[in-house]
Amino acid sequence: MHPAAEHSPLGKASEYIATYTPSLLFPIPRAAKWAELGVSATTLPWHGVDFWNCFELSWLTASGKPVVAIGEFAIPADSPNIIESKSFKLYLNSLNQTVFDSPQALQACLEKDLSAAAGKPVGVRIRSLGEVEQDGVVGLPGQCIDELDVSISNYEQPQPELLRCNPGKVVEQVLHSHLLKSNCPVTGQPDWGSVVVEYHGPELDAASLLTYLISFRQHADFHEQCVERIFLDLKRLLDPQRLTVYARYVRRGGLDINPYRSLGPVTPDNRRLVRQ
Missing domain, CATH: 3.30.1130.10 (GTP cyclohydrolase I, C-terminal domain/NADPH-dependent 7-cyano-7-deazaguanine reductase, N-terminal domain)
Structure with a gap:
């Protein structure tokens, strides 16, 4: 097991928190696994990104009306930390009963919190269901x-x-x-x-x-x-x-x-x- 992961929410009972709680995010340093693979932050032989897609993104407008959308998060492959997936899910759940004035305000909040957890700037896109539906399903190349x-x-x-x-x-x-x-x-x-x-x-x-x-x-x-x-x-x-x-x-x-x-x-x- 990754030495940091045993302290994460994974595999443990977790309370559902429905109001904004950025402290739920649990970063796991990449350095230990990089060392296991024979590389380090200064010798990484790759460029890249980790795309996370969230299909359960929801929040409240100023009038109290719920909104649902799909979130796309781009975490740099050379960021010091990954974000443990259950903690990511719990954090996103904490937005469900939280009011944001606009999708842009939510995006700024997500960028701030996820970048702090990852240790490098994280790109965020909030996409409507219709927009993603138009993309459709694709096949792999080759x-x-x-x-x-x-x-x-x-x-x-x-x-x-x-x-x-x-x-x-x-x-x-x-x-x-x-x-x-x-x-x-x-x-x-x-x-x-x-x-x-x-x-x-x-x-x-x-x-x-x-x-x-x-x-x-x-x-x-x-x-x-x-x-x-x-x-x-x-x-x-x-x-x-x-x-x-x-x-x-x-x-x-x-x-x-x-x-x-x-x-x-x-x-x-x-x-x-x-x-x-």
């Missing part, structure tokens, strides 16, 4: 590798030794899988996701990538660290000219988490998938 015939029997820990490439053939390729699953390191509950690998480098053996991704199935880690581990393992194997790895996780508690990591600056497409 080739789906889920139908490849593979055999695997070890699901406890990620196995980078499974990965293979063809050093003599350089390609530009996009591969994706919907078979990513890991477990919450605190509650043990499953986290389901779809993962995309975009790269320019030695040809990655698609079957080996699939077996590697499946080896995360019983692994306990947060969403962000799973994506960072995949990114680093592929970077070591391929030494690519370009590499982007991102995952779109299934919503839990009204929130989905979507970490993006890339060798260069990235402009993610944050439209939802069919399972989101």
Whole structure:
């Protein structure tokens, strides 16, 4: 378990607080997991962002009328902290009976509180249901590798030794899988996701990538660290000219988490998938 997470609200009974309480936010430093992966705040080999989408955002107008909307939060991948997901949910619930004069006032409040918790400026968009509905549901780019015939029997820990490439053939390729699953390191509950690998480098053996991704199935880690581990393992194997790895996780508690990591600056497409 992450050393800070055992003090978080995860896995504990929690009172529903319906009025504004920013102290509910529980930051978890990234540094310990970065050290486990062999990187630090000054040596991060990636650019990126963690997109959180909130489908249960609600507050009151000055007249007492409720409003519902969808919130999009962009947390920099190099921020000192992640925000523990249950605390994020509890904080958002505390807005339900809180009056804001306008969506802009709510946005400013969210930016202030989330940036303080993350340790870097967090981008916030408040979107109407109609706006998100117009975006629709999208598919992932590139080739789906889920139908490849593979055999695997070890699901406890990620196995980078499974990965293979063809050093003599350089390609530009996009591969994706919907078979990513890991477990919450605190509650043990499953986290389901779809993962995309975009790269320019030695040809990655698609079957080996699939077996590697499946080896995360019983692994306990947060969403962000799973994506960072995949990114680093592929970077070591391929030494690519370009590499982007991102995952779109299934919503839990009204929130989905979507970490993006890339060798260069990235402009993610944050439209939802069919399972989101």
